[in-house]
Amino acid sequence: MRALSLSLVLAACGHPAAPRIPPAEKSLQVNKPGEPIELAQAVPAGYVTVVDFWSESCGACTIVGGMLAVQTAKDPGVLIRKVDVGDGFTPVAKQFQVSALPHYNVYDRQRRLRYVLVGNDCLKAPELAKQLAAE
Numbered sequence: 001m002r003a004l005s006l007s008l009v010l011a012a013c014g015h016p017a018a019p020r021i022p023p024a025e026k027s028l029q030v031n032k033p034g035e036p037i038e039l040a041q042a043v044p045a046g047y048v049t050v051v052d053f054w055s056e057s058c059g060a061c062t063i064v065g066g067m068l069a070v071q072t073a074k075d076p077g078v079l080i081r082k083v084d085v086g087d088g089f090t091p092v093a094k095q096f097q098v099s100a101l102p103h104y105n106v107y108d109r110q111r112r113l114r115y116v117l118v119g120n121d122c123l124k125a126p127e128l129a130k131q132l133a134a135e
Contacts, residue, residue: 027069027080034086036095042081043107048132049079050125053096053103055086061102064122068104071126077109077133078126108132 030042033056043049050068054061065082072078085093085101092098096105102122106115106129115128 024079026073027082029082029084031083031092033084034090034092036091037083039111042083043111044079045111046109047079048077048109048129049081049107049111050129051096051105051107052080052082053085053093053098053101053105054082055084055088055101057087058101064102067123068125072129075130075133078129106132108135 024044024047031037042051050072052061052065052068054065065080068080072080083092083096085098085103088098088101096103100118102119104115104117104122104125105113106117106125108114109132114132115125117125117128
């Protein structure tokens with residue numbers, strides 16, 4: 001309520017309201033298995049984005065991906081974009097140099113790659129994403 005009141009006061013005084021980031025879907029599959037993607041398609045500006053490279057055949061991807069979704073669910077500044085690498089020898093896997101799964105790329109609000117996490121390091125993704133969102 002206080003933020004709304006402040007916005008109304010600023011608007012009444014002739015100050016422009018702070019730019020709003022358009023809402024985005026929290027978690028989204030952005031490709032068909034193995035197909036390459038454009039970075040802008042997967043990583044919207046204004047959000048911290050964890051790109052989850054996964055494959056249906058990777059059991060660990062499902063478990064760690066579920067943990068990521070639960071741990072970032074209440075943080076509106078963090079998005080998850082899922083990229084299916086198929087069998088691993090696909091154009092998208094080559095494009096992002098994914099040679100092992102699970103594999104996460106973590107981007108900041110300016111769409112800069114900040115972390116590349118592979119295997120057990122992917123468990124750090126929720127905390128790293130929250131830190132970036134707080135910057």
